[in-house]
Amino acid sequence: MNNNNIFIEKLRSAGLRPTIQRINICKVLFDRKKTFHFTINHLKTLLQEKTDQKISQATVYNTINALTKKGHLKEISINSEKNYFDTNITSHHHFYNESTKELIDLQDSDIGKINIKKPLPGKKIKSIEVLVKVANNN
Amino acid sequence: MNNNNIFIEKLRSAGLRPTIQRINICKVLFDRKKTFHFTINHLKTLLQEKTDQKISQATVYNTINALTKKGHLKEISINSEKNYFDTNITSHHHFYNESTKELIDLQDSDIGKINIKKPLPGKKIKSIEVLVKVANNN
DNA sequence: CTCTACTTTAGAATCATTATAAATTACACA
DNA sequence: TGTGTAATTTATAATGATTCTAAAGTAGAG
Numbered sequence: 001m002n003n004n005n006i007f008i009e010k011l012r013s014a015g016l017r018p019t020i021q022r023i024n025i026c027k028v029l030f031d032r033k034k035t036f037h038f039t040i041n042h043l044k045t046l047l048q049e050k051t052d053q054k055i056s057q058a059t060v061y062n063t064i065n066a067l068t069k070k071g072h073l074k075e076i077s078i079n080s081e082k083n084y085f086d087t088n089i090t091s092h093h094h095f096y097n098e099s100t101k102e103l104i105d106l107q108d109s110d111i112g113k114i115n116i117k118k119p120l121p122g123k124k125i126k127s128i129e130v131l132v133k134v135a136n137n138n
Numbered sequence: 139m140n141n142n143n144i145f146i147e148k149l150r151s152a153g154l155r156p157t158i159q160r161i162n163i164c165k166v167l168f169d170r171k172k173t174f175h176f177t178i179n180h181l182k183t184l185l186q187e188k189t190d191q192k193i194s195q196a197t198v199y200n201t202i203n204a205l206t207k208k209g210h211l212k213e214i215s216i217n218s219e220k221n222y223f224d225t226n227i228t229s230h231h232h233f234y235n236e237s238t239k240e241l242i243d244l245q246d247s248d249i250g251k252i253n254i255k256k257p258l259p260g261k262k263i264k265s266i267e268v269l270v271k272v273a274n275n276n
Numbered sequence: 277c278t279c280t281a282c283t284t285t286a287g288a289a290t291c292a293t294t295a296t297a298a299a300t301t302a303c304a305c306a
Numbered sequence: 307t308g309t310g311t312a313a314t315t316t317a318t319a320a321t322g323a324t325t326c327t328a329a330a331g332t333a334g335a336g
Contacts, residue, residue, distance in 0.1 A: 157313090159314085160314090192316095193315090194316045194317070196317080200315085
């Protein structure tokens with residue numbers, strides 16, 4: 001229950017009213033040590049498991065979209081099949097394990113510095129992200 | 139009309155029967171000098187413009203999926219809004235212009251070598267791709 | 277406490293994509 | 307050059323993810 005205040009502040013700072021539903025979503029998303037990768041479906045399942053309160057599908061979508069827009073979540077596109085979100089909102093790299101469909105964060109130190117050699121007149125770089133696809137040596 | 143034979147061979151080599159519809163799709167996709175990035179919608183529009191023959195939506199999807207499966211096209215996921223395909227099937231990097239929603243291929247020489255420092259026991263690297271998001275300095 | 281704007285909700289609507297099943301076509305082989 | 311069969315195309319239906327709608331409920335300023 002202690003963390004609730006943190007979540008309430010997080011929501012408030014993003015201009016979102018702290019409702020029971022949104023706080024429950026925050027609990028599932030942010031009450032963990034490692035960063036969390038999820039799909040909407042995965043999140044819906046976890047919410048059902050971990051929470052007494054019912055929560056409608058529309059609210060899950062609305063809240064995740066709001067959190068993403070406000071910068072508390074990051075959207076990650078690996079392929080067209082699944083749309084992932086990430087609680088690590090910094091610009092960072094990923095491993096995607098094609099065998100297990102697992103997505104893993106990489107530290108910047110795991111990949112040497114990347115330098116873009118091409119000149120970009122009139123353009124600003126917003127992010128540079130590397131996706132390393134791996135498969136198990138079955 | 140000359141190129142049709144090339145397309146027929148391309149389709150045959152992928153185990154696909156060369157039908158009028160598939161040849162028309164090949165014309166739109168491959169009869170160009172630069173690599174081509176497109177969404178299914180974009181392709182459907184171009185097919186309507188450039189071709190007399192009607193082609194059903196299902197055939198467009200079936201053919202693009204078949205060509206992708208056979209390795210003549212590459213799927214590229216930038217965000218959940220649009221699913222892109224690329225006629226450049228090599229492992230390569232991209233610029234995505236968030237202002238114009240344009241996707242541009244990068245040469246390997248445009249980006250310094252990327253070395254993965256993290257050990258990957260029991261895993262094989264399938265691809266390493268960089269996505270550089272840029273925006274116009276309005 | 278009360279009012280109003282924001283939020284939630286169930287269900288409908290939409291959009292992209294895939295499945296279905298009947299009509300058509302490619303092409304191997306006679 | 308026909309013919310039969312399996313592949314292909316097609317219109318349409320089905321599916322799945324996401325968004326919209328409008329009514330009921332709630333947060334929080336005053």
